[in-house]
Amino acid sequence: MADFTQQPSGSRIAVIGGDGIGPEVVEAGVRVLEAATEGVGASPLSFTRFPWGCEYYLEHGRMMPEDALETLAGFDAIYLGSVGWPTVPDHVSLWGLLIPIRRGFDQYVNLRPARLLRGVESPLAKPGSLDVTVVRENTEGEYSDSGGRLFRGTPYEIAVQDSVFTRRGVERILRYAYEEAKGRRGLLTGATKSNGISITMPFFDEIFREIGEEYPDVEASLMHADALAARLVLDPERFDVVVGSNLLGDILSEVTAAVSGAIGIAPSANLNPEGQYPSLFEPIHGSAPDIAGEGVANPAGAIWAGALMLEHFGRPEFGERVLSALEATLAAGTKTRDLGGSASTGDVTEAVIERLRSH
Ligand code: NAI
């Protein structure tokens, strides 16, 4: 993996601000990443901006140029704000930019850490009680376009959509999850629904147990996703790493993000772990048209996503420093409106940079 401390030209990052608050939070993140790596080598990180998104679409009829993936392939990572704007249908913006990147670059791991940071109040979890990483399968499963509709508009109308679970796809996501658990507190929970979904889910469970034999030190168990969702809300401290299929992982990671306090905090990484293609780092929130341009967007999710990127470059200590500075800033009360504070995006960003420079 491209380690910016080892390469003369550092790591090259493609920045796609996107729409609404996307550019606001991602530029905050860029400034924090620059401060966090100041003085490491000649130019540890370099950022190249691409003006793709809904505005680009209205002008060019596409969300990004035809050769966008070839362009992005030359970078070590992609740092994304968010895409989507009311003038363009959401399925157009999503399928025109994010999905082609995720699939084209085989980013089969969607990693979503959730932690209740100091200074943030959760409606549910007690401080310190939530530190969970959800590992979601990102390329197959329930999100397939295999299927169809017959007899439209008649009383006999039929809709069928196939779930696609491949041994290769299931094995690689589960192996990633076991590795993640091994590097954390050694606890892995597999989300299943093999009681109701009687073909693909037992297949998933079987492989979960098979791979578990390679990891005697990881305490692994399977849990039905509905019960698991409730447990994550009621006692999140019981969980360390949770792994799920595309659909179950999507839902469960939204639960853990909600328990962690606010949507503006949570980050997400779309990883191609082998490093054959660039991975993508983003906050989980969208473009927030209701507050765009006001300078009040919470930059925490984008900053945390930047920390994940440094970790992915093989230097977790830099990521940890960024996250500590962010947490200390929030704990000191410098936080945006969504967290009950009155600080602007810029105030939070400055405070985080100040802490990085003085510690
Ligand atoms: P949203 O996440 O943009 O907003 C939901 C609510 O949370 C809004 O009230 C917003 O003000 C608030 N919020 C979100 N991020 C915040 C932040 N950083 N600081 C303070 N408040 C924040 O979700 P919504 O409204 O469903 O979607 C808006 C647009 O974003 C749509 O076009 C959607 O398709 C797109 N979207 C894009 C995503 C991506 O690029 N990965 C993810 C989710 C939505």
Ligand code: MG
């Ligand atoms: Mg979702």
